[in-house]
Amino acid sequence: MIYLIDDKKLRQKDFGWSEEKLAQYDSKITPLYNIKDVSSVGEQLYNTGNIILYHESFLDFTEDKGNALKQRDKLLERADSDKGLSVVIFSGSQSTRHLDENKATIPVAILYQNLQILIRQNNGEGNLKYLLFGKNPEIEEKLNKRLNEANREIEKDPVEISGANLFIRPVSKYIQNAIKGAKEGKIFNDVSDKKLSEKLDEWLTDTEYDNIFIPLCFGETLSDFNGLRLATHIRCTPTANQTKRLFIYSFVGMEYLFQNEYFNILKTQGVYLIDYSKKAIGNAARIDSTLMNKKELPLEIKKLKLEPPKNYRDQHSIANEWAIHQWATTLRCDEVDELEKLFKNVRSNLYFKYLRTANPIFNSEKISSEKLKIKYENEPKVLLVDDESEKGWFEIFAYLLGDVNDIHIDYLGEGFRSLSTEEVINRSLRKINAEDIDVVILDFRLNMNDFASLNAEDVSSIRLIKEIKKENPGIQIIIFSATSSAENLKALQEAGADGFIRKDVSSDTSKKIEGLLERLEQSLKKARWLKNTYRKFSVIASNCKSLDTSLGETVQNNLTISFELLKQSFFNEKYFNYAYLQLYICIEEFLRLDDIFEVGEKCYLNRNIKVHENLSRKTWKSVLKYHPPYYQRSSYYSYEENEVSQRYITTDFKMSCVLIFLFNQENSNYFGWPEIRDTRNKKAAHPESDSVTQDEVNEIVAFMEEILNPLNFQEPLKSGLNDDIDPTSLTQLQEKFI
Numbered sequence: 033m034i035y036l037i038d039d040k041k042l043r044q045k046d047f048g049w050s051e052e053k054l055a056q057y058d059s060k061i062t063p064l065y066n067i068k069d070v071s072s073v074g075e076q077l078y079n080t081g082n083i084i085l086y087h088e089s090f091l092d093f094t095e096d097k098g099n100a101l102k103q104r105d106k107l108l109e110r111a112d113s114d115k116g117l118s119v120v121i122f123s124g125s126q127s128t129r130h131l132d133e134n135k136a137t138i139p140v141a142i143l144y145q146n147l148q149i150l151i152r153q154n155n156g157e158g159n160l161k162y163l164l165f166g167k168n169p170e171i172e173e174k175l176n177k178r179l180n181e182a183n184r185e186i187e188k189d190p191v192e193i194s195g196a197n198l199f200i201r202p203v204s205k206y207i208q209n210a211i212k213g214a215k216e217g218k219i220f221n222d223v224s225d226k227k228l229s230e231k232l233d234e235w236l237t238d239t240e241y242d243n244i245f246i247p248l249c250f251g252e253t254l255s256d257f258n259g260l261r262l263a264t265h266i267r268c269t270p271t272a273n274q275t276k277r278l279f280i281y282s283f284v285g286m287e288y289l290f291q292n293e294y295f296n297i298l299k300t301q302g303v304y305l306i307d308y309s310k311k312a313i314g315n316a317a318r319i320d321s322t323l324m325n326k327k328e329l330p331l332e333i334k335k336l337k338l339e340p341p342k343n344y345r346d347q348h349s350i351a352n353e354w355a356i357h358q359w360a361t362t363l364r365c366d367e368v369d370e371l372e373k374l375f376k377n378v379r380s381n382l383y384f385k386y387l388r389t390a391n392p393i394f395n396s397e398k399i400s401s402e403k404l405k406i407k408y409e410n411e412p413k414v415l416l417v418d419d420e421s422e423k424g425w426f427e428i429f430a431y432l433l434g435d436v437n438d439i440h441i442d443y444l445g446e447g448f449r450s451l452s453t454e455e456v457i458n459r460s461l462r463k464i465n466a467e468d469i470d471v472v473i474l475d476f477r478l479n480m481n482d483f484a485s486l487n488a489e490d491v492s493s494i495r496l497i498k499e500i501k502k503e504n505p506g507i508q509i510i511i512f513s514a515t516s517s518a519e520n521l522k523a524l525q526e527a528g529a530d531g532f533i534r535k536d537v538s539s540d541t542s543k544k545i546e547g548l549l550e551r552l553e554q555s556l557k558k559a560r561w562l563k564n565t566y567r568k569f570s571v572i573a574s575n576c577k578s579l580d581t582s583l584g585e586t587v588q589n590n591l592t593i594s595f596e597l598l599k600q601s602f603f604n605e606k607y608f609n610y611a612y613l614q615l616y617i618c619i620e621e622f623l624r625l626d627d628i629f630e631v632g633e634k635c636y637l638n639r640n641i642k643v644h645e646n647l648s649r650k651t652w653k654s655v656l657k658y659h660p661p662y663y664q665r666s667s668y669y670s671y672e673e674n675e676v677s678q679r680y681i682t683t684d685f686k687m688s689c690v691l692i693f694l695f696n697q698e699n700s701n702y703f704g705w706p707e708i709r710d711t712r713n714k715k716a717a718h719p720e721s722d723s724v725t726q727d728e729v730n731e732i733v734a735f736m737e738e739i740l741n742p743l744n745f746q747e748p749l750k751s752g753l754n755d756d757i758d759p760t761s762l763t764q765l766q767e768k769f770i
Contacts, residue, residue: 034061034151035077037070037103038087039094042483047144060151067096070103078107080116083150083159085143088123093449093480111135118160124341127261127382128223129164129253136160141341165255175254175284179205182283182308191314195242198235198273200262202250207281210310215239223251223258228265229380236271243317244273248282248305260294261382263303267333268385275302275324279316283308293338300332333390341383349420351514353378354387355535356424361393362541364400365431371424397542404436404545406553409560413440413467414552417460417496418475418512421445425512429473432545433552442467448479453492460496461503469507470559471552472500474529476513476520488523497527505595506562508555510548530555558602561726562595568733569595575741576622586621590614598729608724612716615732616708622740623686631681637689641752644681652678655753656688659699666706670699671750684709687739693752694745703739708732 038044041051044063054063064070070077077084084107091100104121111119111134118134122143130137143163150163161169183205190212197214201207203221217235220227244266248259259280266278280298282305289295289305297303301324306316324332340350357378360366366375378384416429421443433439444463448456456478464472477483478492488494493511500507510531511524521532531551533544569591577584597611623629630636635644645653657672669688687709688700695702708731715724738744 033076033079033081034083034085035073036061036063036085036147037090038063038085039065039091039480040087040483041065043140044144047141049144049147057151061147067091067099067103078110078114078117080114083118083120083163084111085120085122085147087140088121088126095450097450108135120160120163127225128251128256128258131160131164131252134160136164138164164253171255172253175249178283179249179254183207186308187310189310191310193243193314193317195317196240197317198239198241198244200235200244200246202247206247207308207310210313211245214245215241219247219250219262221252223256223261225265225382226380228262228382229269229385232265232269232271236266236269236273240272241276243277243279245279245281245313248280248284257289257292257294260289260292260297264294264297264336265382265385267297267300267303267329268382268389270389275326275329277321277323278303279313280305281308281313282306294336296336299335301328330390330392333386336386336390338383338386350383351535352420352423352425354384355514355541356428357384357388358391358393358541359428359535359545360424362398362545363404363428363431364398365428368427368431370427374424393541399542399545401436404432404549406437406549406556408437408439408553408556411440412470412556412560413442414471414473414556415464415467415469416441416443416445416473416512417478417493418443418445418473419448419478420475432549439556445475445478451479453479453481453490453495456492457496457499461499464500464507465503470563471508471510471555473510473512476511476515476524488517488520491520491523494523494527497524497529501528504563504566505599506559506564506566508559508562510551510555512548530558554602558599562598565598565729565733566595568737572618572733572736572740575743576618579627579742580625583621583625587618590618590621601726605723608726608729609716612712612724612729612732615729615736616712616716618736619687619732619740620683623683623690629686629689635681637693637752638748641689641693641748642754643689643693643752644685645753647675650677652676653753654678656685656692656700666701666710668699668701668706673753690739693748693750694742695739696746696749703735704731705735708735 036054044050044054051063054061062073064073076082086104086107090104091097107119111117115134118136120136120138120143122138122140124140126137126139128137129139129142146163146166149167150159153159153162161172165171186207190209192212193214197211198217199210199214200217200219201210202219215235217231219231246259246262246266248257249255250262251258259282263278263280266276267274280303286298286305289298298305302321304316306312353374356371356374357366360368360371360375365371378388414429414433416426418425422445426441426443426445429441429443433441442463444460451459463469474493474496476491476493478496482491482493493513497509500509505528508530509528510533511529512533512535514535515521516534524532531554533548533551535544573584573588573591576587591614594611594614597607597614601607601611627639628637630639633646634642637643643655647653652675653673654676655671655673656669657674658676659668659670661667667684669685669692671692684700687705691697691700691702691705700706708728711724711728711732715722715728
């Protein structure tokens with residue numbers, strides 16, 4: 033039986049191995065996704081004849097990491113004592129294949145590429161060769177035979193070449209005494225990116241060469257054709273020899289190389305594939321060719337078209353690390369100690385070196401701290417929620433917001449991968465509420481469950497956005513992620529995300545930073561106002577609901593609509609008008625309550641204060657006198673009994689009664705009511721004229737907080753028309769709010 037121990041179903045699917053496809057071969061292969069699955073197999077896991085395929089970082093970012101490491105060590109120990117048990121460790125960071133009897137290491141892409149071939153073979157000796165080398169495992173024997181033949185046929189005398197030459201060779205089975213006077217560089221079996229980078233530093237830092245000769249095959253696996261990879265390393269390593277002529281000497285023809293991921297290095301300037309002989313080496317070095325200019329290098333390197341390593345630690349780590357490098361370099365904060373480990377990796381990992389060379393950052397693209405300043409008021413608070421925040425993102429935001437702009441910045445994310453989605457959400461909400469956060473910068477995937485989820489709605493960030501917006505929709509959420517899926521972006525938008533900045537491998541880092549700064553400045557401005565406005569809306573809705581359930585529902589609906597319109601006002605001021613009208617409707621609905629104002633042939637305030645009475649068809653007796661506008665003074669009502677010709681009872685009259693009797697004012701010119709009324713009539717109701725301003729919205733909201741709360745009502749000191757005032761009526765009204 034083959035046991036596939038890998039905790040990432042999404043990765044398997046990316047390589048064409050869905051659960052449905054694995055089920056087709058369930059008699060020969062069993063996938064195990066967690067410690068519970070492994071334990072359920074028990075001792076059968078170690079049976080002779082089994083093949084165990086074990087992902088190197090199985091459960092690395094979970095609370096079961098320790099148990100997973102013990103399991104791997106036990107497998108390797110059993111394989112040492114039982115040669116019939118085969119163990120293969122596969123990884124996205126592995127670049128070469130290695131086979132040692134019944135144990136092997138292999139790149140993740142090669143494993144899933146050849147897994148079907150392995151399954152179709154009969155169990156028995158030699159099966160691992162099919163996993164490592166595909167349909168033709170005999171290729172290694174064939175290449176080894178051709179190498180031996182090529183070495184036997186090599187010329188005796190060294191070739192003489194003018195200039196400085198570096199001849200790189202393996203430690204065994206190599207061309208001896210190849211170039212007279214050349215510097216020799218020896219390559220051992222460790223051909224990891226880190227080791228090759230160390231060797232290039234050793235060979236190429238202090239000495240400048242005219243020609244560099246590289247063997248096509250070296251390392252434990254000849255068919256990896258590591259010479260192409262080494263040539264790519266040289267071209268992507270900034271030394272004095274970066275653009276020198278490279279000659280790859282080979283005992284096989286081009287037809288063997290087409291499928292190699294580094295084949296395109298042969299299409300770039302100054303890289304040549306030559307025959308495996310001293311004569312070919314001499315003839316190649318005498319070719320008169322112009323050296324490539326360093327300015328041409330980025331375009332040449334882009335010809336390689338390298339794909340990101342699948343499963344570099346996990347699916348989005350490589351995009352994160354590359355983005356962190358580019359951002360830190362552009363922001364000039366790349367010397368921070370916390371980023372040292374990441375920068376060392378970017379300098380040695382070949383894919384990162386390729387990206388750096390193809391997308392160089394010039395001094396002219398680096399942004400000075402003076403240009404990173406953003407405008408804000410008060411003391412805003414920003415929270416970064418990212419499972420990889422401690423790998424460098426927090427350092428970048430701490431510099432950008434804290435150091436440069438003196439804005440409070442904190443982060444969450446450490447340990448997220450071992451938490452459930454609910455725990456991630458609860459921990460984030462507690463932090464947001466405890467610190468009264470204004471802006472949340474949020475990654476898309478926050479824990480390991482998100483990588484297995486096929487439905488965007490189940491992803492932790494989507495669920496967290498919805499919960500944050502329930503708490504206070506004024507809190508601004510900027511998605512900061514490498515995702516580019518249209519489905520994900522749509523789900524984020526529908527959940528309530530306020531903006532999106534993509535961290536990716538684009539060379540336009542400075543523009544992304546400028547975009548983030550612009551978004552942050554706008555978000556801080558929006559959060560400062562919208563958060564406070566939403567809190568006031570909640571108080572207003574609660575007061576109205578306590579007074580009358582139906583009124584509470586109506587006001588809540590209007591406040592919700594108004595809030596959505598206020599959000600749009602940051603993009604178009606006309607939405608202030610529409611929002612203002614919705615707020616004014618809340619006032620009108622309040623005044624329609626019989627407990628507040630009763631309309632009829634006799635009009636009563638608070639059911640017992642008669643304020644208006646019909647005398648005839650055209651004449652009314654009123655307890656209030658109207659004062660028309662005069663110069664820049666708005667119209668208003670004062671407490672004065674009089675007769676008036678009036679067709680209908682206006683909102684202005686109703687509210688004036690409330691202000692004069694229930695707030696004991698001499699006239700209605702209280703708490704800005706005349707200006708609020710005029711703003712509604714002259715601006716909000718007529719969008720073609722001046723637009724309502726944010727300050728005017730603040731005024732009507734403050735008015736509603738004060739006036740629509742009967743707990744603020746006072747016992748009336750003024751008399752109405754003839755009827756006696758019943759003080760208990762006011763008390764009964766106020767008790768509804770207790």
